[in-house]
Amino acid sequence: MTFSDGRYCGASLDRNGLRPCRYYKTTDGLMICASEVGTMNIAPERILEKGRLQPGKMLLVDTLEGRVVDDRELKLSIAARQNFRQWVDEQMLSMEDAVANAPKFDMLASVDNVPLTQDPRLLAFKLTIEQLNLLLMPMTTDGKEALGSMGNDAPLACLSTEPQIIFDYFRQLFAQVTNPPIDPIREEIVMSLECYVGPEGNILEMDKSQCHKLRLPTPVLTLREMEVIKNFDTTRADWKTRIIDITFPKSQGPAGYVPCIERVCEEVSAAIQDGVKIVVLSDRAISADRVAISSLIATGGVHHYLVREKKRSRVAIAVETAEAREVHHACVLLGYGADMSKFKVKEAMLSCKL
16 A cells, blocks of 8 residues: 655555565665566666565655655654553453453253254244254354365355345355465464454544444354343443344235334434444344344445444444354355344254254
């Protein structure tokens, strides 16, 4: 990324170092920065210094003083402007501390006597016996997504003759993308799933209130973590949470779908006006009499509604759903506006008689 404000001109490289950046300094005071060597023809005798911008570092030229500011000097000068450590210690709330200090909630899943093939919840969320065996069972036993030797060879959702959940319309065929895999386990030195959620202020201002965030080790929450967040109203006065029901009466039929989305958006907007910092879009109220709208449609709808109303930065969106049961589904939810999500994999397995 290159930038300039009239006085300073510089470039910054991502901490993975995925994009190249080379530079030349010449004897006549010229700085050349480009992605590759040889972009411009420079006589070797004019080159005073040449090198590459290293991962996570910044190249900054002060045109007023006529010098290149060292990366370490630049970061130390900015770090010395305020006591940022104190800001973080006073304002930041970690998920680990919130869970440790929260009261114990009754979260035991119950096993009923309804045969698996007759459980209406499978039909409500379009769960099949095959998905339970091949997707959910490995995730509950091994804690990771099942792997196949040849990848996912299922046809595109738009070409399928069977009804598909909306998440499947955002899936690519195997080997369509050839970027190398990057994950927080093998690349933990430069990558992390840790995220900070909550109301955001003006990113151009330097204020300690900007540090008033909830720090999550991962945007995918456990059952315990979601219950702690849902009960912030009773445990933490500085974090207000509101649960938004994304179901509607079955008696309304398909005509009730759009009004439900509109109602959800209006309730989120009203929650923001009441000072709520986290809204939880939940389909837990689903039953024989109530139908849930897609959690993805609810998330995207609320996100874009708040963007149009200029309120999106004032609240964090959490999603509690049984519709999402794959890693891909969680990623799509995050891509369409969710700050955090919980998909009830283990609950889905325990609530059915296997």
